[in-house]
Amino acid sequence: MNDQTLEQLGEIESLRRTVARLTPSVHALVGSGDDAAVIVADQSFVVSTDTLIENHDFRLDWSSSFDLGYKAVATNLADIAAMGAKPTALVVALVVPKTTKISWLEGFADGLDASCKSLAPGAGVVGGDLASGEQLVVSVTVHGSMEGRTPVLRSGAQAGDIVAVAGTLGKSSCGLALLQSENKDLINSYDDWVSYHLRPEPPIQQGVEASIAGATSMLDLSDGLSVDLMRICKASNVAIELSSKELQGFEAMLELPALGLGVDPKNWVLHGGEDHALVATFPSNAVLPKAFKAIGVVTSGEPELYLDGVPLEAKGWDSITGK
Numbered sequence: 355m356n357d358q359t360l361e362q363l364g365e366i367e368s369l370r371r372t373v374a375r376l377t378p379s380v381h382a383l384v385g386s387g388d389d390a391a392v393i394v395a396d397q398s399f400v401v402s403t404d405t406l407i408e409n410h411d412f413r414l415d416w417s418s419s420f421d422l423g424y425k426a427v428a429t430n431l432a433d434i435a436a437m438g439a440k441p442t443a444l445v446v447a448l449v450v451p452k453t454t455k456i457s458w459l460e461g462f463a464d465g466l467d468a469s470c471k472s473l474a475p476g477a478g479v480v481g482g483d484l485a486s487g488e489q490l491v492v493s494v495t496v497h498g499s500m501e502g503r504t505p506v507l508r509s510g511a512q513a514g515d516i517v518a519v520a521g522t523l524g525k526s527s528c529g530l531a532l533l534q535s536e537n538k539d540l541i542n543s544y545d546d547w548v549s550y551h552l553r554p555e556p557p558i559q560q561g562v563e564a565s566i567a568g569a570t571s572m573l574d575l576s577d578g579l580s581v582d583l584m585r586i587c588k589a590s591n592v593a594i595e596l597s598s599k600e601l602q603g604f605e606a607m608l609e610l611p612a613l614g615l616g617v618d619p620k621n622w623v624l625h626g627g628e629d630h631a632l633v634a635t636f637p638s639n640a641v642l643p644k645a646f647k648a649i650g651v652v653t654s655g656e657p658e659l660y661l662d663g664v665p666l667e668a669k670g671w672d673s674i675t676g677k
Contacts, residue, residue, distance in 0.1 A: 361452035361486075371456060372484070375463040377471065379478035381442035381499070398500040399442075402433035408490040416533050419458045421552040422492065423465025428554045430496040431474050432574040432630040435561025438506040439498035441474040446482035449491040473558045503565050506634070510570040511590035513654040515635040518646040520560040523579055523604040524619060526551045527626025528611050535615060544611040556630035563643040564634045572634035578625045578670025580659060583633060587657035590635075595660045596650040603647075624661070627671030 363371075406412055406426055417425070427444065434441045446466060450459070470477050477496075529551030532541050541548055556574070564572055571590055575582050583594050601623055608619035635652055636642060659666045 358456050359453050363456055372459050372463045375460055375467060377467050377478050379443040379480050380476045398502075398505070400434055400437045400439045400498045400500065400505065401495065402430060402498075403493065403495040404430050404433070405494075406492040414490070417552055418465075419461035420465035420468070423462040423467075424469040424553045425465075426492045426494050427466050427469035427496075428473055428556055429576065429628075429630055430494045431469075431477075431558050432554075432556040432576065432632070434496050434498035435556065435558045436506070436572050436574040436632055437498065437500075438503055438561050438565030438569065438572065439500050440562055441477040441496055441498045441558065443477060443480045444470070444494055444496045446479055446495075447485075447491075447493040448482065449485050449487040449489070451488065451490070452486045454490075469553075473556065501562075503562075506561075506565050506569050506572040508571050508573055508586050508589035511586050511592050511594075511635040511652050512570055512637075513592060513652055514638050515570055515652040516638060516640070516642070516648050517583070517594055517596070517633065517635055517650040517652060518642055518648045519575070519579075519631050519633045520557045520564070520643070520645040520647075521555075521575070521631025522550070522607070522629050523575070523601070523631060524608050524622030524624075524626045524629065526554060526628040526630075527578075527622040528608050528619070530626075530628070531615055531617070531622070532611060537614075540611065540614045543614070547608075547611055551628065554628060554630045557632055557645055560632055560643060560645045564632065564636075564646065567636060567643050568640045569634040569636055572632060575629050575631045575633055576627060576671070578627045579633065580624050580666055581668045581670030584657070584659050584668035586633075586635065587659060590652075591657060593653045593655040593658045593660065594650055595653055595663070596666065598662050600647070600649045624666070625669040 431441050466479050525547055529547040532544055532548050571586050573582055587594055604623045605619045608622055612619035659668055
């Protein structure tokens with residue numbers, strides 16, 4: 355029965371039912387069930403981890419267990435993509451109250467699986483841990499293969515490079531603002547924006563495409579365009595000049611919900627977090643992958659960010675303060 359709690363079923367049965375819903379990674383020699391998974395890897399592979407905490411990174415009155423599973427995978431895959439790597443396998447640690455229904459856990463597993471299939475076909479969850487606690491916590495560690503390529507770091511941007519982005523800007527922040535408004539009419543009217551916040555769709559495959567195209571630096575836009583670009587500026591010791599004209603298309607997609615909320619969509623585009631788009635820099639003579647749109651240029655000088663020649667304050671999500 356799916357209305358039983360984890361406490362009633364116990365760890366072994368709860369894990370058995372959950373793992374049964376996951377599609378194995380094609381990169382795993384040994385998957386879930388042993389003390390550790392065994393993954394096929396080349397000489398150079400990448401690893402990243404992230405944690406989601408209830409009422410800090412998500413709210414259960416907004417997110418279903420499926421939503422949470424989907425987002426937990428998507429946000430971690432984006433970090434692997436930002437290195438120019440191909441995601442291969444994930445491990446998931448989950449802390450939940452003992453009163454959690456097994457149906458909730460199964461929905462979470464379905465979200466994990468759906469996200470892997472949609473965003474990184476062939477990758478899959480190969481293990482993890484299930485524990486009980488007072489607060490729900492999700493921790494995901496994802497592995498990826500460089501497939502013989504050199505990792506794309508934040509420190510490689512050079513003056514003259516083109517700054518380009520693949521994915522959306524401001525859409526997740528817009529969705530969050532709609533949820534926070536508690537205006538059901540607006541939330542229902544712009545459910546696509548809300549859905550993107552709950553289940554982001556980062557352009558995972560484009561990380562490899564950017565690497566092949568010669569990207570000199572790249573990162574996942576998790577905290578906001580301005581604050582994340584400043585990280586490239588500091589790591590590469592360069593300045594970046596953004597163009598309002600090139601950002602107008604992103605703003606246009608947000609105009610209607612912004613009008614309903616009475617806010618300026620430009621703030622979402624420049625400073626909104628959790629889009630998990632990819633921003634990269636490319637040599638001026640590079641042919642940009644089709645999914646990438648140029649939004650600015652890298653210039654010499656002290657690490658600084660500019661918008662149409664005017665200094666732009668780097669603002670965005672802070673994982674410690676939760677603001």
